[in-house]
Amino acid sequence: xxxxxxxxxxxxxxxxxxxxxxxxxxxxxxxxxxxxxxxxxxxxxxxxxxxxxxxxxxxxxxxxxxxxxxxxxxxxxxxxxxxxxxxxxxxxxxxxxxxxxxxxxxxxxxxxxxxxxxxxxxxxxxxxxxxxxxxxxxxxxxxxxxxxxxxxxxxxxxxxxxxxxxxxxxxxxxxxxxxxxxxxxxxxxxxxxxxxxxxxxxxxxxxxxxxxxxxxxxxxxxxxxxxxxxxxxxxxxxxxxxxxxxxxxxxxxxxxxxxxxxxxxxxxxxxxxxxxxxxxx
Numbered sequence: 001x002x003x004x005x006x007x008x009x010x011x012x013x014x015x016x017x018x019x020x021x022x023x024x025x026x027x028x029x030x031x032x033x034x035x036x037x038x039x040x041x042x043x044x045x046x047x048x049x050x051x052x053x054x055x056x057x058x059x060x061x062x063x064x065x066x067x068x069x070x071x072x073x074x075x076x077x078x079x080x081x082x083x084x085x086x087x088x089x090x091x092x093x094x095x096x097x098x099x100x101x102x103x104x105x106x107x108x109x110x111x112x113x114x115x116x117x118x119x120x121x122x123x124x125x126x127x128x129x130x131x132x133x134x135x136x137x138x139x140x141x142x143x144x145x146x147x148x149x150x151x152x153x154x155x156x157x158x159x160x161x162x163x164x165x166x167x168x169x170x171x172x173x174x175x176x177x178x179x180x181x182x183x184x185x186x187x188x189x190x191x192x193x194x195x196x197x198x199x200x201x202x203x204x205x206x207x208x209x210x211x212x213x214x215x216x217x218x219x220x221x222x223x224x225x226x227x228x229x230x231x232x233x234x235x236x237x238x239x240x241x242x243x244x245x246x247x248x249x250x251x252x253x254x255x256x257x258x259x260x261x262x263x264x265x266x267x268x269x270x271x272x273x274x275x276x277x278x279x280x281x
Contacts, residue, residue: 070221
């Protein structure tokens with residue numbers, strides 16, 4: 001099986017043709033993503049041709065299929081351009097709809113990609129979130145978790161997100177405690193991704209992530225978009241924001257009533273062959 005290893009700001013993926021994936025994927029994906037005996041990654045992106053670009057399915061490292069990944073999408077867009085499968089301006093088709101991209105030529109092996117992530121879902125039913133009666137938007141909603149009350153702002157970027165504001169940058173211990181507790185909270189029937197946000201100024205936030213089915217990650221494309229939406233909804237920033245992640249910066253703009261535009265980098269690290277006995281490059 002041929003694969004490409006790629007990352008978006010340290011959020012890493014294994015890109016594999018959908019035709020090469022087994023029908024039963026969970027154990028296979030977990031083996032590929034295992035960092036000591038496999039290739040290592042936060043997830044696998046399966047791809048197939050589409051008339052106006054390329055199609056993707058993202059599977060998290062726990063083996064469960066996700067709806068979309070902003071960083072995985074950029075990685076795949078870069079591969080599609082490198083391999084000549086698609087022009088620089090094309091569409092990546094996800095299970096939650098098409099996402100247009102524009103891929104700039106690689107500089108030192110790094111591609112800079114603009115993505116139209118669509119309009120965020122702001123209602124509790126969009127996320128989904130088990131709130132009765134339903135609310136839209138859901139901002140600073142109190143949740144009892146781990147013996148404390150945490151206020152969350154929730155968003156759907158095609159996948160579920162839950163944002164928490166912190167006065168100081170969240171440390172590893174806080175993320176390891178609150179991340180899984182919020183991911184698996186009964187209010188989120190499909191679980192949720194979690195963003196920990198510290199607002200630095202009107203046009204910049206610092207954000208760290210706990211990703212559903214993965215754990216802590218160095219960056220998140222949809223998570224950064226959700227963090228910016230949460231910051232705007234709560235009046236903490238303007239509508240063009242730099243989201244500073246552990247792995248780098250994503251530029252996010254959300255014009256009133258419009259789609260989210262995100263600019264960020266992707267790197268194609270190496271290609272290889274994966275067999276029954278591991279990896280050989």
